[in-house]
Amino acid sequence: MQGALMLVTFLPFVFLAVALIVDKERSLAAAAISSAVSMAILIYITVFSSINATESFSYISIIPISFTLRLSPASFMLLIMSYIVLIAASIAGNHERQSQKLAASLILLLQVAASGLFLSGNLFLYFIFWDVGVVSSFFFLYSLGSPQRGPAAMKFLIYEMFASVFLLLGIITIYFGTPVHSFNIAYIAAHAASIPVASQITVFVLLAVAFLTNMGIFPLHFWLPDAYTEASTQGSMVLSAILSKFGAFGIFLLFAILPAGAELAKYIALLGGISAFYAAFLMMSHKDIKRVMSYTSIMEMGIILIGLSSLNVIGTYGAIYAMLAHGLTIALMFLAAGSMVHVFGTRDIRTLAGMVSNAKAAAYSFLLSTFAATGLPLTTGFIADLLIFIGAYSAFGILGVVPLLAIVLFGAYMYFAIEKSVLSTKKESVAVARTSNGQAFGYALLVGSILLFGMFPFLLLGLVKI
């Protein structure tokens, strides 16, 4: 199977060429096919080869950097989520049918970034794919989206570059810290115990700053609401579902490779808890539906952080499952929000009124994604919440479960938003929005995945055998 992971990572380039050649109506379909093919290869590898497949090619020989890709249970789950979201985003996300070729190319670049990052076996590759992701997201934000997207895009870029610098600094520090200088994640993990605790902590803090900025954790969250709000529907979907997982996956790796990270776990969890409550409260002052959703994202990221810093199998993989759940849920939310905005021309929940009679598919999707985000059983959110908080309780005791109350606040406000935007009747009549086939497919794919992985979690958890 040598080369299969390589194929998964770089396949999008082939489709990028295809997307640029075919006419613009078909370019987004090319992007969707690319993700579907990658997903199929990935599942094939997992089922018929091994969930822990590794591939290595020599890359730069002066400083021994090899091109190492490795599959792991966490990366498998995150990739499945990424591909599903990318497919949904490329087929359903572009309501306005604007700049389809550009959007398709950027989605394909993001696919490369996501595949490479989640599969990367060394930190050097991690950094490269990180920047590929950041840069393509920046262009996504800068060239597509609402008229006010300019400043938001610049803000995003500044924060992410700030994160990038810390990331590079941390990676270089750890390179020189290892006995035989290496970027290889497996090697570092095996030998990290011999690195002095002080320098481990330094590395941890440097990298954590980068990752937390990317996740939008308090107090590094200022870029996030603007970026998610002003991006186009596709932009919001991929940014919130995939790009935010780069940081979360980074924290996961960090705890896995640096044993000294355990000392800082409680502070990270505290930050997560603060973020969750902070976002839940902050949400209440906003009436812009996409902004409210962005704060949802911050809240979920806080909860994921709590799961990761519980440092036990249940909590950690609960957090991974939560990343999958959050990716699917937030993508569905932004997709629904996108079509509401497209139909009603406004993002204010007070003027959206009556969606359920005018845009049924969007309304019900919004409803279901809210249910999933509040942890309704039989959706992915429940499995995630259950596992995270079982892990958190065994790590932090009663304090570990307090952040669940943030979900009550979030739910209370979301149901208020639903009452105003979805249920109440609109004063003047609005044309009923017809859901196109593409959009219907997008909704069905995301709703189906949320329910599938919520009802049959053993499909994933059994496949990866944790």
Next chain:
Amino acid sequence: MLAILVIAPLIVSSILALLLIRHGTIVKYVSLIGSLGSLAFIYAVSQNAVSAQSMHWFSIGSLTVNIATYTYPLNMLLLWLVGIITPLIFSYSIGFMERNSEQGRFFFEMGLFASGMMLFAIAGSLITMFIGWELLGITSYLLIGFWYAKSDAAPAARKAITIVLFGDILMLIAIVMIWNSYHTFSIGQIVSNPSNALYIPLLLIMVAAFTKSAQFPFHEWLPAAMAGPTPVSAFLHSSTMVKAGVFLIASLFTLYMDAHLLPVILIVGLISAAFGASNAAAERHIKKILAYSTIEDLGLMFVALGLGAFAAAVLLFIVQAFYKALLFMDAGALMRTNSENYDIFRIYGARMKKTLLVATLFGVVSIAGIFPLGGFFAKASIGSAAASTNLIAYMVLLAIELVTGFYIFRWYIIPMRSPPQSDTTRMRNSYKLLPKSMIAPSIILSALTAASALAYYYLPIILTQSPYVPGYVFGAYTGAAPTIGIADAAAETAFIAIGAYAAYLLYSRRRAPALYTHRLLSRAVYNAPLVNRAYSAFAAAFAAIGSGIYWFDSVLYSIFRAVALSAIEMGAVLRRMVNGQTSTYLLAFALGVVIIIMLYVK
């Protein structure tokens, strides 16, 4: 047979309802058949008395989650209740929804609602129970908001889901805590090994049960939920949703006894019952009166549990399901004939449909607690339990009985008045046009209400007949039959009679100015607006914290901005310094030399 299969027919019919959403007429029959199928499966399951089954769901690390069922006489009782009432409600819905265009959605949600309750009833593990529990919450939200275009439906749905969500999260916290001390989700294993680690989880579960069962201070969502279609109300109040909380406490009864939490349950139950009764006496909305009376009934069940009268609580649990479904069906029929008017003072001519009037009387007599219907046995045995253990509670119960007698006859008598002369023919017609599918369930339910009195005699046998897992659930209490003291029963009946007579005096033949007394009553006992204002204040407090944090967030951001801008400013200053002019550099050089000299030459 796998117990979990009881929900299968309903699930299948719900999914079919969704698929056939554009073929409205078939959907209702599909759903009715589905509910009858579930009833048949319940019969099959009830053939083996105690059985535990479990299916692996998923596992991760040391955590294994099973979908487990456990059937034993107590939850088989609940399952039978749901199973019997579901087809009746569905049949009623066929008539009720005949003019509605969205039957597919309605029957889909109703089917899920019923299967949620069945799943909850047969759950053998905390996770399975929680799935049913949450399914109830979500589907009730959808059903209460079914007529989302009505101005009161959407806020009512939100109120319900917000309160229920709070309970759900507390429940999840409790489950998490229990797993961490027991490393199992199996209810049987947890109940048979009580320990101190359960104290906080039990407290959380109790509050969750109060939210679900609409107990003080969470009770106001229930009257608001009347904005939903009447079949939903009939279902929600009789055998599903609100009964889940009571049932949960009942099935964990021994744990609450060991944790000494029964007094708390008693007090909350008493307060809720008093609130329910007093508001019911003053309310004018025909369905809200019944909603408040449900709060009262549920309160009484909690009172019985709090007094340790387990069997009395179960008795009321059974009896209440039938009479409450019956009363709601009648209320729905009256509203329909009076062009959806809900004010009892604007509803006329209940006499015109004699079958309905008589059927309803069974419900009224039973809820009031008059011999010989089921309600009498249930309420009198609760009264007797109170009389022998807690006199204050007994006094409050008698007062509640008095008010109950008053409000239920008020509810029954007022709509019987004849309509204005001009309306008589039209009204007679609309009573005649009531669909049979709405009348038939009422008649069946009135028979069941009458028959439910037998539960008083059979309950001890039902609960003890079959072998239990040793120490499971309420081992020591199965033998304790509900008991009724003659004196208590007499006192109770006397108080009801006074209440009923007062209602008769005030509202029959217009002997008293009804509206005047109503206003007087309002001021004294109608505290619903006050409770709602308290809710709003609570929400406003959180919103205030929200705006505080919003302010903090903007301040923090301006600080970040200021730091960033000062970096730019610093750049500007530096730019001025490195401007390439020789004179500036020379000046700086000279200054530097002077400083160095001053430092070295002291």
